[in-house]
Amino acid sequence: MADPITSRPRRDISAAALADNTRSRALPLWHYLVALAVGALNTLSFAPTPHGGWLQLAIFVFFFAWLTRSTGWKSAALTGGAFGFGNFVTGVWWLYVSMHFYGGMPAPLAGAALALFSLYLAVYPALAAGVWSFCAGHARNGAADDRRPFSPTWHGALAFASAWAIGEWLRGTVFTGFPWLASGYAQVDGPFAGFAPVVGVYGVGWVLALAAALIVQALLPLTQARAAPVAPPAQPAHDPRGGEAAPRHIARIALPAGVALALIVIGLLLPLIQWTTPANAPLKVRLLQGNVKQEMKFEEAGLRAAVDEYQQMITAKPADLIVTPETAIPVLAQQLPLPFAAAIRQFADSTGSAILFGAIGGTITPDGQVVDYTNSLFGVTPGSHVMYRYDKHHLVPFGEFVPWGFRWFVNLMNIPLGDFFRGAPVQKPFIVHNQPVALNICYEDIFGEEIARTLRENATPAGVLVNSTNLAWFGDTIALDQHLQIARMRSLETGRPMLRATNTGMTAAIDANGRVIGRLTPFTIGSLDVTVQGTSGNTPYVTSGNNTVLAVSVLLLAFGFAFGPAIVRRRNGAK
Known part of the structure; x- marks a missing residue:
């Protein structure tokens, strides 16, 4: 040269x-x-x-x-x-x-x-x-x-x-x-x-x-x-x-x-x-993976089977925190089947287990119309009849909202899509035995600045991160491994453990140093039982973001x- x-x-x-x-x-x-x-x-x-x-x-x-x-x-x-x-x-x-x-x-x-x-x-x-x-x-x-x-x-x-x-x-x-x-x-x-x-x-x-x-x-x-x-x-x-x-x-x-x-x-x-430093007592966690086939999830028979399956998995044994995947119960929260709602409430109160399950949120108007649909996680706390709710903020284009001018493209696909309502950028954490838990849904965890903002601006900063997702849309591909790698980066950036409950994989637990401490085999039905230690304090990245x-x-x-x-x-x- x-x-x-x-x-x-x-x-x-x-x-x-x-x-x-x-x-x-x-x-x-x-x-x-x-x-x-x-x-x-x-x-x-x-x-x-x-x-x-x-x-x-x-x-x-x-x-x-x-x-x-x-x-x-x-x-x-x-x-x-x-x-x-x-x-x-x-x-x-x-x-x-x-x-x-x-x-x-x-x-x-x-x-x-x-x-x-x-x-x-x-x-x-x-x-x-x-x-x-x-x-x-x-x-x-x-x-x-x-x-x-x-x-x-x-x-x-x-x-x-x-x-x-x-x-x-x-x-x-x-x-x-x-x-x-x-x-x-x-x-x-x-x-x-x-x-x-x-x-x-x-x-x-x-x-x-x-x-x-x-x-x-x-x-x-x-x-x-x-x-x-x-x-x-x-x-x-x-x-x-x-x-x-x-x-x-x-x-x-x-x-x-x-x-x-x-x-x-x-x-x-x-x-x-x-x-960061350890904070509060370690949590015993169960992360559920139902492996519900994507093509059956929104059919009537598949919906009933999913509700029955997750009811059985949730109530199988107690834990400090039990988490289901995204929209594991694919119905409006106000329309939850009564047997499911009664079973998880009784189980939470009798065992002291806190439960997070994915479902569809919405607001019912006085005339009975449902508006402002949301992709949400709902939390059941032992001894409390007030249900926690987290609404997804960062929506997926073409999946949860249709960008302007692309309706024709969405119409080419046979997928049940809709325009969802966005949750607030910073939402209060879910409290599990004095441990604040910050939630995110689907690919929200690929936006590190938003995760950092949630920790930085919250009056009660979380010590544990939870991601609930459904990657069944992408089959048995490298998307599963790539998403797990992304979640590990969020743990490294924030100095906090990340728990992932997915429908088909990768369901996994990641410690505050970005190490995978447990995972389930993809495309199997099961629960991952792990103990995680929450942390407190801000990394330089959480403090300043990008x-x-x-x-x-x-x-x-x-x-x-x-x-x-x-x-x-x-x-x-x-x-």
Whole structure:
């Protein structure tokens, strides 16, 4: 690889010559195909791959090195977009299962919808790569006859980390957000997991991207040395390219490599810090998995069978807390079958068990109409006839509400959908033997900032997190493993245990350090009995949310955009 080049055209180059040079340096199609393949490979770094965070670090090193081959912001954006499309089309292919096998959408249309959605998601890594190109002084390259690639720099590495983090945050925020496969999730068992309670999943992605860029920066002089001619004997103090002192050449390798290694070491040591402390007595918990087939759940016979099954499972034996999956009882709470309601009330009062069950909420008007349907969890507390209620706040597009202009798309599927009413962003916890428990439903647990906000702003901060979900829509796919990995990240970020009750899997208990302490085999009927210790106190991430990584990233990108080209120009002009 040749010497680094200036980030802006020289003044003696005409516009026509520069245009000819841009065309001559256009990247071939196979460059983008490689980026797409690497993006697809990145899917393997997520669950169920064990310790996939290390694989992801190697993939990001290659991805950034490949990105530096680009000749301007357009080719950089296309490279990032190709990487993103490869990652998303292979990483969330289970959406095809929900649309085709359970939704009844024709296979070609379901496949096209998956491809279009993946293209949309790929916009964000494309945006990140394009912004990096500008802020790293990479928007324009060298002389008209100069075909040398762009060289990684310190400010370029920081720009890449910052642009990547902001791109992932935007993907998790715009149009209600879809942060699935945020790069930090793969680090749950990787070298940078320790950063999660400090800066959250997007901050973990920032550290990953920075370490990868610094490794490329360290490796670059070695590849240049191999490609360059051997220096003449009269220049023993210079590196093989000549003109640069040996100590400076060594520093170009050692400094970025040292910082990257330091990030890895810090990430491995940070878990030794206990950000939260045990609070209240441990809880004995039973998490139920009914394995009710999705196609039967809303049929009359299937509904009766589900109610009977969960009544039997709830009352099988006592526990401090018993949790069912999302909409385990798929009826309006006011229309609960009397035998079910009487059985769980009597069981709770006689055994001291607190019970959380999923059902449909709603408000009945004076004229008997039901309005404001909600996806809810209802809690029965021993000795109290006041029923607790949690209403889901972050609804699923196309599942719980129909985005404007997409009614035609929903009509292509044969799924019982509706426009649900949103619960409040922060709701009071469910109290179980003096232990506050914070609830979330379905994919609400993929929004770490919202979980942190619930803990930060609640008058009674919870010591235990509970997720009730139904992933039967996605069949026996990697979606189950990926969602469990996401839940583990929430435990790391908050320093609190997470309990998951699911219809088909993964029903699991996660401790405050993100370790799975028990799980049920997917697609089986059973209950998971575990003891969990609640915690108190706030991690740095709970205190500040995503504000830290966003503020740092914006400042670094602004610095890079304002001064990056001049830094590169001075650096190259000194040689």
